[in-house]
Amino acid sequence: MVFLHAVEGLISIIIMVSLGYILTGKGWFTQENSKLLPKLVTYVSLPTYMLWNLLNTFNKEHFITLFSGIIVPVLSMIISFMISVLISNLLDLATNRKGTFRSAFFCSSSLFIGVPVNLALMGESSIPYVLVYFLANAFLFWTIGNYSISLDGKAAPSKIISIATIKRVFSPPFIGFMLAVMLILLKIPVPNFIMNTCKYLGNMTTPLSMLFIGIAIYGVKLNTIKFSNDVIAVLLGRFIISPIAVLLVASFIPIPELMKKVFVIQAALPSMTQTTILAKVYEADSEYAAVLVTITTLFAILAIPIYMIFI
Template sequence: MVLLNAIQGILTIVIMISIGYVLTEKKWFNEETSKSFAKLVTNVSLPALMVSDIMGNFTKGKLMNLSKGLIAPFLSIAACYIIAIAVSKILKVQKSRQGTFQSMFFNSNTIFIGLPVNIALFGEKSVPYVLLYYIANTTFFWTLGVYCISKDAPGEHGGILSKTTIKRIISPPLLGFIIAIILVLLKIELPLFIMNTCKYLGNLTTPLSMIFIGISIHSVKLKELKIDKDVIGVLLGRFLVCPLIMIIILILIPIPKLMKDVFIMQSAMPVMTNAPIIAKVYGADSKYAAVMVTLSTVLSMITIPIFMVIMS
């Protein structure tokens, strides 16, 4: 039953991606539609999701109590970021997708797949730890992850502390995340109608992102779809390197067993679904990112059961 629940969560995502693909084939969607979806997700639904998720699931007390547990995911993701840079150089990943490769290597799908998988495996008591990893993952994705992807865009690029880079990193989703954390820490509650609005808008994120990926995959010709080193490198990062790094760090950091188990599962999730959206917004290789989300999600139907057997 646990295994079936996890696989059903993955199938849901695959079906939504397929709907995007089929409707594009039927001429419902096109390149302009995908651009509109990318803007809508990045500028409207994702910021709303950040506010809804953080303020709906955390209080100041919860954040303070769980804050010690943030050390492990932050250290793990930081280490994987450094490894991602090294691997991209060793594999000589195409210059035009090097940053996207790095971002997908060290960031995982912690909510859309990670949350249902962990609930299926460990029950509702795992949710606070899932969200803890989500905070670390989100922080890295909307800072270093976005910075990496933005470097793939044509044109001049400054250093990570340059004015241009900071403008790129300070995105609406990151601002939504920061504002939500500040409001929680200050114990400020938003009116119910605002929270409901954020919840409804935030709920658009997953379906729109999946349909966007389906549209992007439709534009990839089968001849262009190659299982090369750029693809294999990301898959190894997601399903082998990142979980191993997390296991090593957890040997050194004493935390409750359930928290350890959740962190290991979270580190082994597929590519973050927002990667193609951000790649599209910045003019990077969104097709490559969309293919990687799909491949890693489908492959996770094999890897997640393996991890579940090991963890249980």
């Protein structure tokens, strides 16, 4: 019964992604107007969804249990990063690609894609665990990942911890998360009209995210993608090594079963879309970053149902 629900959730995702692809082909979405969708998700729907979900799901006592599991994604991602450093050196990658490769290897799109995927596959009870993984992922991406990509560029490398890094970690979804935590810990009641507004706005997260993925896939020129050794290594990192690292760490650190399943799915998601943006900012190989993000996004459609079968 649970597996059937997961399959139905996956079919819903495929339909929404396909709709974005079809509407782009019909000219409804262009490169310019499609930029509105990720902005709406990042600045409006995700923060309000977090606020509504957490206030409906948790009380003060539950938070200790929730955050006790954050060590699992932190350790598993550090393991994946160390493996990515080893592989990038063995492959003797160009100096303007090593950091980009490593970031794409060990960091996933745990929020923009993670929330709608887990919501569709495992329901609203999975979202708090999605947020725990997101916190670990965001911190490591904007510190280790950001620093690694900066080493690829022509400009001076960024600092691992800086004011700019802290600002990036404190994104609108993170602020929504922290606001919800504060309200719960202080036991501050929230009026129903605000909760209902957050619920309605938050419900836009899944459809807008999936439409945008369909739009992005439409713009990919498949004939330009070459499956070189480094591209294959990133696919292995995202869809095999990272999830196995989660299972390995979770075998030593007991966590709730649903939390472990969510962490596995989170670890088997595409590379962070911001990888391409940072590569462009630091004057690294941004086209290479775009290829890695695109290929991992395409392969996620195949990998996610396989992981749902196993877990």
